[in-house]
Amino acid sequence: MALDPRLDDAVIPPSVLAGVVEIGQREGLPVGPWCSATGISPEQLVTSDSIKVSFRQAAMILRRAVRAIPDRPLGMQVGGRDVLLTFGMLGVAMQSCATVADAMVLGIDLHQASGSLVDIDVEVIGAEVVLSVHERAPEPELITFLCEEALCSTWLFIRSVFGTSISPKYVELAYPAPSYERKYRQVFGCPVQFGAPANRMAFNSSVLDDPFPAHHEPTRVAAIDACRRLLDLEGARSDITVAIEALLTQNLRRPVTMAEAADHLNVTERTLRRQLDAAGERFSTVRDRVRERRATFLLRESTLTVDAIARQVGFSEAREFRRAYVRWTGHPPTYQRRVKRL
Structure with missing residues (x-):
């Protein structure tokens, strides 16, 4: 059963x-x-x-x-x-x-x-x-x-x-x-x-x-x-999603691959993919969500430059981070700083 x-x-x-x-x-x-x-x-x-x-x-x-x-x-x-x-x-x-x-x-x-x-x-x-x-x-x-x-x-x-x-x-x-x-x-x-x-x-x-x-x-x-x-039972997330988010949050500066995440959780990459599929998630989506959440916090609450924030969330180039942030939110990183000043 x-x-x-x-x-x-x-x-x-x-x-x-x-x-x-x-x-x-x-x-x-x-x-x-x-x-x-x-x-x-x-x-x-x-x-x-x-x-x-x-x-x-x-x-x-x-x-x-x-x-x-x-x-x-x-x-x-x-x-x-x-x-x-x-x-x-x-x-x-x-x-x-x-x-x-x-x-x-x-x-x-x-x-x-x-x-x-x-x-x-x-x-x-x-x-x-x-x-x-x-x-x-x-x-x-x-x-x-x-x-x-x-x-x-x-x-x-x-x-x-x-x-x-x-x-x-x-x-x-x-x-x-x-x-x-x-x-x-x-x-x-x-x-x-x-x-x-x-x-x-x-x-x-x-x-x-x-x-x-x-x-x-x-x-x-x-x-x-x-x-x-x-x-918050209606907003419940699967434990595999929480586990991946926790791992990625702890390693934001160094991009973690799906294979590394699977190894950390003592499962095969195929098993991890299947578990994420069952939870309605993709590894890349979870990784982007963790990065976007941290980047937005730093943009609003810190005085770090955009270049520094890019490195904080695992990007080697600020240009790549800016493109990703627009894809995630529909706005450039500087938009969050303007919003905070309003």
Whole structure:
């Protein structure tokens, strides 16, 4: 059965990956190879506020990280970070809701804005409200990490709002108990069952009506808008496009060939061409887009000469750059400087 093609869409903020990379860096591990052939560097994951990744890219990085840091509650470490690091603007939106029920509905609707790598649903079953974690794609090596991160971060968020007045009734997990099983009971403070039919965490359904002390409607509305703009699902690009753009951006001064790009991504040139075709792209088009974007920025925001800007974006001659810029935008480079002065 073919996997969902949306798994190749670069729509996921890399907050979870950034947490993993930061742990690896703190422990002195070589994190660079974790990102090999993804087109994204560890530095971009940690510092960029605009980069997004696909599920396929994220899974590749996480598999390598989990192998490099075995038999550790790595998902709990990532999910146990500060709430704002974990949830970002989604956390702000949820904290600003009127009740627990409102926050849960919002969290389910916009959970990808937090960089979530699983799908989550909530249902009321008798006297319990049950939060279930579902794999977005089968990843046997990652299921432990993904459940730890999702459930731990959710529990940390609830605890940050209500303190110790709310606790889970139980946690059930479909995978075998890891070597650090005791850590689960320390973190969640409730019975934990491994080898269960599903991955889920339950609370008393009475919590749904509990009011959020930080409820503020204007903040909620603004934060929801920020989350939706962050997701921008209609403007999603394939991960291969994002990877090529990242590679070309890092090497603007030295023109990168398609063969070099394929080698960087550990695929054949033929495979890369096929992947770009499937995404509705051509290598030359992506390269021109990256060059035009950087050139326009420099023309508007710097005092560099046109000759210098030509070299900055990989042209050996200013004349060649001027012709290309007219082809890209319909205007000569000097037009952007005139527009800025108006």
